[in-house]
Amino acid sequence: MNIPEKLVTFVTGTEVAVWTATSDTQRMPDVARPTGIVKGDSDDELIIYLPRKNADKMLVNLEQNDQLALMCAHIATLESYQFKGCCTAHWPANDEEVESQKRLMGAFSEFLVQIYGFPADMAYKAYFSVPIVALGLRVEQIFEQTPKRGAGTPIQKG
Amino acid sequence: MLPAMQGVIPPALTTSSADGTPNVTAISQVFYIDDSHIAISRQFFNKTVRNLSENPKLAAVITCPETFSMWKIGLRFIESQSEGPVYERMAMQLEAIATMSGMTDVFSLKSADICSVESIEMLYDGRVD
Numbered sequence: 001m002n003i004p005e006k007l008v009t010f011v012t013g014t015e016v017a018v019w020t021a022t023s024d025t026q027r028m029p030d031v032a033r034p035t036g037i038v039k040g041d042s043d044d045e046l047i048i049y050l051p052r053k054n055a056d057k058m059l060v061n062l063e064q065n066d067q068l069a070l071m072c073a074h075i076a077t078l079e080s081y082q083f084k085g086c087c088t089a090h091w092p093a094n095d096e097e098v099e100s101q102k103r104l105m106g107a108f109s110e111f112l113v114q115i116y117g118f119p120a121d122m123a124y125k126a127y128f129s130v131p132i133v134a135l136g137l138r139v140e141q142i143f144e145q146t147p148k149r150g151a152g153t154p155i156q157k158g
Numbered sequence: 159m160l161p162a163m164q165g166v167i168p169p170a171l172t173t174s175s176a177d178g179t180p181n182v183t184a185i186s187q188v189f190y191i192d193d194s195h196i197a198i199s200r201q202f203f204n205k206t207v208r209n210l211s212e213n214p215k216l217a218a219v220i221t222c223p224e225t226f227s228m229w230k231i232g233l234r235f236i237e238s239q240s241e242g243p244v245y246e247r248m249a250m251q252l253e254a255i256a257t258m259s260g261m262t263d264v265f266s267l268k269s270a271d272i273c274s275v276e277s278i279e280m281l282y283d284g285r286v287d
Contacts, residue, residue, distance in 0.1 A: 023174035
C-alpha cells in the first residue's frame with residue numbers, strides 16, 4: 001500500500017518516538033527502539049534504523065517470520081500510527097546513513113528538552129549507538145493509533 | 159525499575175497474533191503488583207486485546223525518566239480485572255498521568271490486564287553511561 005505523503009512526513013520527522021516489533025516461531029513478540037525512519041525507494045517502503053546491539057532477536061525472528069510492525073508517536077501531541085508489513089531486506093547502515101541518524105536523534109533529543117526538560121544527551125545516549133542495522137519495511141497496512149476513540153482503525157489505501 | 163513504572167515515559171507494548179503478525183503500541187503505564195506480576199492499563203487496545211485472546215505472550219519496554227535506563231520485560235497475560243484493589247490503584251495513577259499529559263478527557267481505564275513476569279532484560283543502564 002502506498003504511504004500517504006503526510007504520513008511519510010510524520011514518520012520521518014524529528015518529533016516522533018518510534019518502536020518496532022517482530023514475532024518468533026513460538027509467537028513470542030520482541031520490541032526494540034529504532035533511531036529513526038526514512039522513506040524507501042518505493043512509495044510503499046520505509047527504512048527502519050536500529051542500533052545493532054538491540055537487533056539480535058529482531059534479526060533472528062525476521063529470518064523465520066518476516067512480519068514487521070512499526071509504531072510512531074508524536075511525543076507532544078500523542079498523534080500515532082502503526083505500520084505493518086514485511087521486512088524486505090536488512091543491511092549494515094553505511095556511514096552516510098549513520099550520520100543522518102545521528103542528526104535525527106540529535107534533533108529528537110533537543111525536542112525532548114523543549115517539551116519535557118530532559119537533559120539532551122540522556123535520551124541521545126539511551127537511543128543512539130553504532131553500529132546500526134537498516135531494515136526495509138514494505139508497508140501493507142496502516143492503522144490510526146492516536147489514543148482516542150477509533151484507535152486501531154485501518155487507514156484507507158492512499 | 160520502579161521509577162520506570164510511574165507513567166512518565168510511555169512504555170511500548172508488543173503482542174503477536176496466532177499467525178505471527180506483531181502489534182506494537184504505546185501504553186500509559188506498566189503497573190507494579192509484586193516481584194513477579196505487573197498490570198497493563200487497558201484503555202483503547204483493540205488489536206492488543208484480540209491478540210491476547212489468541213496468544214498470551216507479550217513484551218514491554220519501560221524507561222526510567224531519571225536515567226533513561228531501559229528494560230525489556232517478557233510477560234504472559236493472566237486475566238483482566240475491571241474492579242478490585244489493583245484496578246482502583248491503577249485508575250488513580252492513570253488519572254494523574256492523564257492530568258500531566260492533558261488527556262483527562264481521553265484516558266479512562268477499561269481494565270487492568272494482569273500479567274506474570276517471565277523475563278527481564280536490561281537494554282540500557284543510564285546510571286553508568
